[in-house]
Amino acid sequence: MAARNTQQTEADDLRQIVTSLYPEALTRTYCVPPVQFNRVPYVRDTVPGTGLSVHVQQPRPSARSRHTALSTKPEGWTVPQHMWAEEPGPHLPPVGMQESDLRDDFAQNHVMLNLQELGDSRHEAMFILSQLQFGSYLNEPAYAAAAAQLPRPKDLPQDRQGDFDFLLIHRQHGILIGELKSVGKTMGALNQTYTPADPHLAQKVKQAVKQLDKSERVVRHLVSDMGPGMTVKKTLFLPYVSSAQLERVLDNDEQLEQAVCQSLGAANSSLSDAVQLCCCSDQLSQPASYWDVTPAVLSQLSTWWQHRMACTVDARLTDQLYLDIVARFVGPATTVSVPCYNGVRVEVRTVGQAVAELGRRLALLVLTLQQLGLMSRDPPLVYITGAPGTGKTVVLVLQGVRWLRQGHDVHVISTGYNTRAVSTSIKQQLEMSLNASPTPSLTPGSVSYHIYDIWNREGDVDQAVTDLVACVKNGHLHVLIDEVSFDSRGKRxxxxxxxxxxxxxxxxxxxxxxxxxxxxxxxxxLQTQGFTVPLRSAPAVLREIQPVIHKFAVHDYSDSGVPAPGDGLSVIRLSHHGNAHTGRWPVDCAQCGQDIAAELRRLGVGSSVANSTSRLSYRDVFVLTRSDDIQDDVTDEAGRVTSPASGVVQGLKDAGVPVSVLGDHQDRLHNEARWERAVQDVAVAATDTVTVTRYGYVPGLERRVVAVLQGRDQDDDDRGRTDEDTDRNDRLIAVSRCTTQLITVRTPPVTTTPPSLTTTTTPAVTTTTTDTTSNDDHHHRQEEERQEVCLVVTCPASTPSSPPLP
Incomplete structure (x- = not known):
């Protein structure tokens, strides 16, 4: 009796932990892990002239001649303290992966996104587990004593090794085991092609049936102590095979047909019924747009779901029993990890942990083969151009490190307010990278930082030339300038x-x-080099940017030849609408600030997560707006508030979120020293606060979580700019600051619905604007608007995979 009481207490504890990790476990769908983490092969290499040992992505065989990439591991949660580390990041998988591994990763993500959308649309209470190893079940040492009293896979000598491709635990319908086969998929152009048939389909289905039967034996054993008769069903996921193809293959192989019918429990061993119990390409989104789960797709998925699962209800499944099953499979006693390279276990159970870990992987510094070739050629005068997140800043820093190691002084130039933060970041990266990897023989050069404002002060061009010419040593001068524009239609x-x-x-x-x-x-x-491979944002974020690239004089994104570390999280879309909302735009609304804070809490921002190496800090977050009229409380010498904080800032603060504001034009115009200190803090993420700022101040920087506030100012109205115009800039400049989790806050349209961030997959943006109180700022906006209307398409579009150095 005492033993049973102890066992019940431990079950209660596990259940409590699970409900704290997943507070809506009885009402919504959770994926565990929440994101598919892809395996990406790497080999070691060295960046020319830097002495820095890095890793090179090993591209797919079909893409090997076109692209490769370098990766290094930064340190710190958000901004690397220096760019290099002795070992690659822990997510890097072993070299020598097969193309089938990449294909399986893609298929796993494809199916998982569809199942997540199905669960969300139907408000299903279930957990979708993916790639859970049998050996990970109840294997945590801290729970060994409790686990020893429960059924485990090790009790089944013949079945103890293996994994579940998918394991769905549903509150009403029981357990569904899913075996995934990516047969029919060819990587080709990344994520965009598949073959309509595959001669090995029968063989793959035969393998899948054996694996399903084995998995069923394991599951029934694991829940055997919970009482007899637990509902356990099985299905095949064949995302690149049509139902008609599958039916033809089974119809031509009577033995295989019988095996499938028996395994899936087809009524009266009916072939058509067996096929209906499988989830094929007919029920899933298209491979070329796998993320776009349309209402038509959801209708087909729901039909499959009704045939396979929703046709029966397991009356035995009480809330407590359901949570007990979930607690065993995804609770702390079971390891829920993602693929890693160096044996360091990375646990990812919650959405917040997924954002943190995927953001960490996207922060790894990556170069394409084209970029490596540019550094190998080492031309003296270079202009690197490319869409946000294609590695421009990274290459500048690498080149600066090489010059420093050769003994040259490096001069980092900031030419305007919009380049202060990224230029400060470059300076810091150079200094700390050099300190982390000292020059073995030569005395290294030093880094100098020069601040000018050639946008607003024409004389600063002459001053910059004079200053830099005075720095020439033996006829040599080494200069780095980021965020440059040579467009002749504006004065910059x-x-x-x-x-x-x-x-x-x-x-x-x-x-x-x-x-x-x-x-x-x-x-x-200048020798021009165009970069087109996206490297810094998850594909889910890039899909919000790519539709507007052709509206600008900007190279379009292209296929990298290698997958991104992960597809990313669905965009969180909030609305500035309702009785509690005030002001014309989200920036003026305290309720919008509270809504953002609620999403940050849901992601676990600022909270510690037990037994997890993946967490989000407040410094991982940007809240970005088009407006320059954003401020914190302004106080007098006595500490009295003379001008209150902007609504969204106040809402964040009221919700307990620590906030730093960069963007008050009064600071910039009248207290430049304080403004520069604030810029430096943002550039290196020195303070653990959420940064709220006008997005024109932070090009070249990124954060894992970015909230983009829709907005317009009087100047937009005076000039007749449409919401589509401002939306384009929001996407190109603000959304691109996000690596992993994007949050948008928009005002619902009153009459018509222009292209906006409220769309799911194809959205629009503009360049930065400033406040109307300064004539210089007024001209600043004029130039940006001229750049907005320049239309240049240079590279074919493709599915994106990732933006620049924080």
């Missing part, structure tokens, strides 16, 4: 052109590498 472009041209004329041996998003008006003195 000609001034950047004049700066580069005059330096080239006056410095005998000028080495100048600069980077920018736009590809218009580039001076002939």
């Amino acid at each position: 472009g000609p001034r950047h052109t004049r700066l580069v041209t005059r330096l080239a004329q006056q410095v005998p041996h000028l080495y100048l590498w600069c980077a920018g998003v736009y590809n218009a008006g580039i001076p002939p003195a």
Whole structure:
């Protein structure tokens, strides 16, 4: 009796932990892990001239001649303290993976996204477990004593090894075991092609039936102590095989047909019934747009679900029994880990942990073979152009490290307010990278940081040339400039052109590498290199940006030839609407701030997670707005509030979220020293606070979680800019600051519905704007609007995989 009481107490404890991890366990669908983490092969290599040992992605055989990539591991949660580490990140899988591994990862993600959408749309209470190893069940040492009293896979000598591709635990319908076969899929152009048939389908189905029967024996054993008659069903997931194909194959193999009918429990051994119990390509989203689970797809999925699961209800399943089953399979006694490279276990159970871990993997510094080739050639004058997140800033830093190790001084130039943060970040990366990997023989060079404002002060061009020419040593000068634009239709472009041209004329041996998003008006003195492979944002985020790329003078994204670390989390879409909401736009609304805070709490931002190496800090979050009229409380010398905080800032603070505001134009115009200190803090994420700012101040920086607030200012209205115009800039400039979890806050349209962030897959953006109180800022906006309307399409679009250095 005492033993049973102890066992019941431990079950109660597990159930309590599970309900704390998954507070809506009885009402909603959870995926565990919440994200498919892909396996990406790597080999070691060295960046030329840096002495830095890194890892090179081993592309698929079909893509090996086109692309490869380098990766290094940063340190710290958000912004790398230096760029390099002795070992690669723990997620890197062993070299020598087969293309079938990549294909299986893609198929796993494809099916998981569809099942998640099915569960959410039907409000199903269930857990979708994926790739759970039998040996991971109840194997945590801390729970060994309790686990010893329960059935485990090790009790079945013939079946103790294996895994569940999918294991669905449903509150009403019981347990569903799913075996996935990616037969019919070819990687081809990444994520976009598949073959209509496969000669090995019969063989794969035969294997799947054996695996399903084995998995059923294991599951029934694991729940045998919970009473007889637990509902356990099975299905085949064949996302690249049609129902008609499957039926033809089974019809031509009577023995296989009988095996499938018996395994799946088809009524009267009916072939058509057996096929209906399988989830085929007919019921799933298209491979080329696997994320787009349309209402038509959901209807087909629901029909399959009704045939396979919803046709019966397990009356034995009480809330407590359901939670007890869930607690065993996803609770702390069972290891829920994701693929890793160096044996370090990475547990990912919750959405917040998934955001943290995927964000960490996306923060790894990556180069394509094209970028490595540019560094190998080492031309003296280079302009790197490309869409956000294609590695421009990373290459600038690498080149700067090489110059420093060669003994040259490196001059980092900030040419305007919009480049302060990223330039500060580059300076810090150079200094700390050099300290982490000191030059063995030569005395390294030093880093100098120069601040100018050529946008608002034309004389700063002459001043910059004078200052830099004075820094020439033995005829040599090494310069890095990020966030450059040479577009001749605004004043910033000609001034950047004049700066580069005059330096080239006056410095005998000028080495100048600069980077920018736009590809218009580039001076002939510079060798241009266009980067097109997305490296920093999850595909789910890139899908929000890509539809507007062609609206700008910007290279489109292209296929990298290798998968992203993971597809990412679905966009969280909030609405500035309802009685509690105030102000015209979300930036003015305290309720919107509270709504954002609620999502941050759901992600576990700022909270510690027991037994987890993956967590989110407040410094991992940006809240970005188009408006420059955003501020924290303004106080007088006595500490009295003379001007209250913006609504969204106040809402965040009222919800207990620590906030830092960068963007008050009064600070920038009248207290520049304080504003520069705030910029430096944001650039290196020094303070564990959520940063709220105008998105024009943080190009080149990223955060794992980014909330983008829709908005317009008086200048937009005066100039007749449409919501579509502002939306385009929101996407290109603000959304691209996100690596992993995007949150959008929008005002519902009053009459018509222009392209907006409320769409699921194909959205629109604009460049940054500033406040109307300054004439200089007014001209600042004018140039940006001219850049908005430049239409250039240079590269074919493809499914994206990831943006630049934080």
